[in-house]
Amino acid sequence: NAGVMQNPRHLVRRRGQEARLRCSPMKGHSHVYWYRQLPEEGLKFMVYLQKENIIDESGMPKERFSAEFPKEGPSILRIQQVVRGDSAAYFCASSPQMGSRRETQYFGPGTRLLVL
Amino acid sequence: KNEVEQSPQNLTAQEGEFITINCSYSVGISALHWLQQHPGGGIVSLFMLSSGKKKHGRLIATINIQEKHSSLHITASHPRDSAVYICAVRSRSSQGGSEKLVFGKGTKLTVNP
Numbered sequence: 765n766a767g768v769m770q771n772p773r774h775l776v777r778r779r780g781q782e783a784r785l786r787c788s789p790m791k792g793h794s795h796v797y798w799y800r801q802l803p804e805e806g807l808k809f810m811v812y813l814q815k816e817n818i819i820d821e822s823g824m825p826k827e828r829f830s831a832e833f834p835k836e837g838p839s840i841l842r843i844q845q846v847v848r849g850d851s852a853a854y855f856c857a858s859s860p861q862m863g864s865r866r867e868t869q870y871f872g873p874g875t876r877l878l879v880l
Numbered sequence: 881k882n883e884v885e886q887s888p889q890n891l892t893a894q895e896g897e898f899i900t901i902n903c904s905y906s907v908g909i910s911a912l913h914w915l916q917q918h919p920g921g922g923i924v925s926l927f928m929l930s931s932g933k934k935k936h937g938r939l940i941a942t943i944n945i946q947e948k949h950s951s952l953h954i955t956a957s958h959p960r961d962s963a964v965y966i967c968a969v970r971s972r973s974s975q976g977g978s979e980k981l982v983f984g985k986g987t988k989l990t991v992n993p
Contacts, residue, residue: 797981806882806985807966812978820978853921868913869981871923 766791768858768872769838776878777846785841785875789858796839797869798831801853810854813839846879853877883907886967886984893991899954901987903967906948910979914941914952915966917986923966926952957991964988 769788777783789796798810809823813833824831828846833839843850853876857869884905893899903912914926927934927941929950934941938957943950954961967984 807983
């Protein structure tokens with residue numbers, strides 16, 4: 765049973781380019797969370813998605829950032845017109861289902877984004 | 881003030897020592913998580929607890945809901961325990977929305993041989 769997969773593991777972009785980060789949840793998991801870890805900072809919640817639905821995007825920057833979790837395929841975190849301040853590690857986590865507060869989240873290995 | 885505070889920020893120990901990492905939080909929570917982040921960056925969930933105490937191998941996690949405090953203990957520490965240990969609470973923000981994890985900044989543990 766493969767864990768949470770993220771790709772790419774490392775991504776280098778120049779200012780103004782687009783970054784696409786992918787997350788494949790664990791098999792059977794329908795809930796995906798994205799977190800950002802800025803250098804020397806703690807993890808911060810960005811967005812919570814279920815299949816085809818954004819449940820909570822209160823942690824997403826208002827501009828340039830978007831996320832989706834289509835019916836088929838991985839969840840995508842998209843950053844348009846990247847700036848140097850977007851350089852960070854982006855982690856995805858998945859959990860089986862809502863309803864139980866006892867559900868733990870399983871983390872992917874992260875994508876390290878470097879904006880030059 | 882952060883909603884989740886960890887202490888110490890950095891901790892250096894000799895192999896075999898007993899380690900304690902503390903976490904205090906200021907919000908209502910439904911659960912508290914302890915996570916381990918290895919030097920390579922991967923994050924592993926160690927414990928999720930909402931009351932009492934849990935033990936797994938040399939790791940013990942306790943929580944006191946009334947005092948809003950949790951501790952992570954490592955017995956007989958080993959160099960391979962060197963990592964960043966992160967406390968996270970599941971909480972619903974005052975702005976509403978779903979319950980989400982709020983993280984401490986982590987405690988960097990170095991265990992020397």
